[in-house]
Amino acid sequence: xxxxxxxxxxxxxxxxxxxxxxxxxxxxxxxxxxxxxxxxxxxxxxxxxxxxxxxxxxxxxxxxxxxxxxxxxxxxxxxxxxxxxxxxxxxxxxxxxxxxxxxxxxxxxxxxxxxxxxxxxxxxxxxxxxxxxxxxxxxxxxxxxxxxxxxxxxxxxxxxxxxxxxxxxxxxxxxxxxxxxxxxxxxxxxxxxxxxxxxxxxxxxxxxxxxxxxxxxxx
Amino acid sequence: xxxxxxxxxxxxxxxxxxxxxxxxxxxxxxxxxxxxxxxxxxxxxxxxxxxxxxxxxxxxxxxxxxxxxxxxxxxxxxxxxxxxxxxxxxxxxxxxxxxxxxxxx
Amino acid sequence: xxxxxxxxxxxxxxxxxxxxxxxxxxxxxxxxxxxxxxxxxxxxxxxxxxxxxxxxxxxxxxxxxxxxxxxxxxxxxxxxxxxxxxxxxxxxxxxxxxxxxxxxx
Numbered sequence: 166x167x168x169x170x171x172x173x174x175x176x177x178x179x180x181x182x183x184x185x186x187x188x189x190x191x192x193x194x195x196x197x198x199x200x201x202x203x204x205x206x207x208x209x210x211x212x213x214x215x216x217x218x219x220x221x222x223x224x225x226x227x228x229x230x231x232x233x234x235x236x237x238x239x240x241x242x243x244x245x246x247x248x249x250x251x252x253x254x255x256x257x258x259x260x261x262x263x264x265x266x267x268x269x270x271x272x273x274x275x276x277x278x279x280x281x282x283x284x285x286x287x288x289x290x291x292x293x294x295x296x297x298x299x300x301x302x303x304x305x306x307x308x309x310x311x312x313x314x315x316x317x318x319x320x321x322x323x324x325x326x327x328x329x330x331x332x333x334x335x336x337x338x339x340x341x342x343x344x345x346x347x348x349x350x351x352x353x354x355x356x357x358x359x360x361x362x363x364x365x366x367x368x369x370x371x372x373x374x375x376x377x378x379x380x381x382x383x384x
Numbered sequence: 385x386x387x388x389x390x391x392x393x394x395x396x397x398x399x400x401x402x403x404x405x406x407x408x409x410x411x412x413x414x415x416x417x418x419x420x421x422x423x424x425x426x427x428x429x430x431x432x433x434x435x436x437x438x439x440x441x442x443x444x445x446x447x448x449x450x451x452x453x454x455x456x457x458x459x460x461x462x463x464x465x466x467x468x469x470x471x472x473x474x475x476x477x478x479x480x481x482x483x484x485x486x487x488x489x
Numbered sequence: 490x491x492x493x494x495x496x497x498x499x500x501x502x503x504x505x506x507x508x509x510x511x512x513x514x515x516x517x518x519x520x521x522x523x524x525x526x527x528x529x530x531x532x533x534x535x536x537x538x539x540x541x542x543x544x545x546x547x548x549x550x551x552x553x554x555x556x557x558x559x560x561x562x563x564x565x566x567x568x569x570x571x572x573x574x575x576x577x578x579x580x581x582x583x584x585x586x587x588x589x590x591x592x593x594x
Contacts, residue, residue: 186398195449202413204478205474208474209421209463214421219420270423273529290434290478292387292435295474302407304392305404313392314394314397315397318557323400327402337571338554339571339572341393341575342575344576345535396512430538432511433540436539439549
């Protein structure tokens with residue numbers, strides 16, 4: 166797989182098939198970091214701690230969790246009251262059985278429902294806690310100093326930066342994931358989607374709407 | 385002790401850079417190494433130890449290093465703490481990889 | 490220790506300790522009054538896990554809700570809202586509801 170898809174940061178001297186691809190991105194990273202990664206990986210493989218195949222399988226597993234999975238979950242919750250109730254009551258078992266996901270050895274998950282009365286927005290001020298088992302790796306901004314510092318003290322202003330303006334009477338609840346629980350937001354189902362099937366609805370559910378910095382797309 | 389560098393809720397900060405970044409192979413491999421080492425059934429160390437290690441970076445390094453650059457330093461520290469790799473052997477390997485790379489046209 | 494000590498709706502105050510070691514109680518909530526939303530289960534103590542210790546027996550984790558006015562006082566610059574955070578039991582003590590507020594609301 167190519168690791169050089171950084172717009173204008175492509176290294177002309179290293180093609181995607183370069184056998185030395187592990188050390189890449191000298192534009193972005195200190196050489197010391199890249200050397201450290203390769204040295205650690207080599208030594209840990211030599212010690213039998215893990216194999217190259219373990220690494221690849223772990224990468225594949227991580228990459229298989231994307232916001233598209235979350236969007237399917239939300240669409241199901243919008244159309245299926247029993248599933249939504251199960252999801253809100255105990256998310257991991259509900260997800261495991263409905264979507265055939267192996268969520269063992271992944272963190273606990275709580276699903277929060279946005280309503281006309283309350284809007285949840287999730288963050289992690291201490292590090293980067295995120296419902297990776299459903300949404301994959303968090304976006305860079307979620308891990309940024311700016312988001313982590315500001316969303317707990319000026320959430321409306323932060324939401325506005327994301328283009329999200331909520332009615333004044335809607336209560337905001339900023340959810341700081343400080344410990345072992347991860348949080349996933351069910352955004353409000355947009356009006357004008359009555360009778361839509363899950364696939365059509367899922368296309369309205371963005372990653373950011375499941376973090377709570379945005380609302381679902383309006384058809 | 386005053387507030388640590390990672391504990392930033394409420395700190396003054398500027399506009400949020402919302403640019404999307406695709407992950408590099410470096411990012412993916414560091415991420416995978418942590419997941420494998422901190423897997424509950426392997427238990428070489430915990431995500432909590434990983435956080436502790438990241439938080440102990442000096443504040444300037446914490447802010448200057450990219451996310452996975454912080455991580456790789458934490459994995460390094462914990463792998464040494466747990467006796468999985470020898471610090472001198474690691475330094476030596478980094479030097480030999482650097483030498484290999486330098487020979488490359 | 491089998492049942493959670495704090496029920497939903499109970500008013501609590503977050504501890505004011507300033508450990509120099511790893512902990513998961515953000516600084517901006519130390520000493521603040523909130524209300525328990527729910528219990529989130531019991532988990533090994535991250536303050537021990539971070540140093541390769543088992544952190545047992547596990548400690549009950551609570552989702553606690555705070556008024557922004559209580560948290561930020563005079564720094565508050567937006568309309569009222571709430572913050573929730575997940576706090577371990579040993580960081581919480583029962584508190585008299587509404588105490589410590591009134592400085593901003």
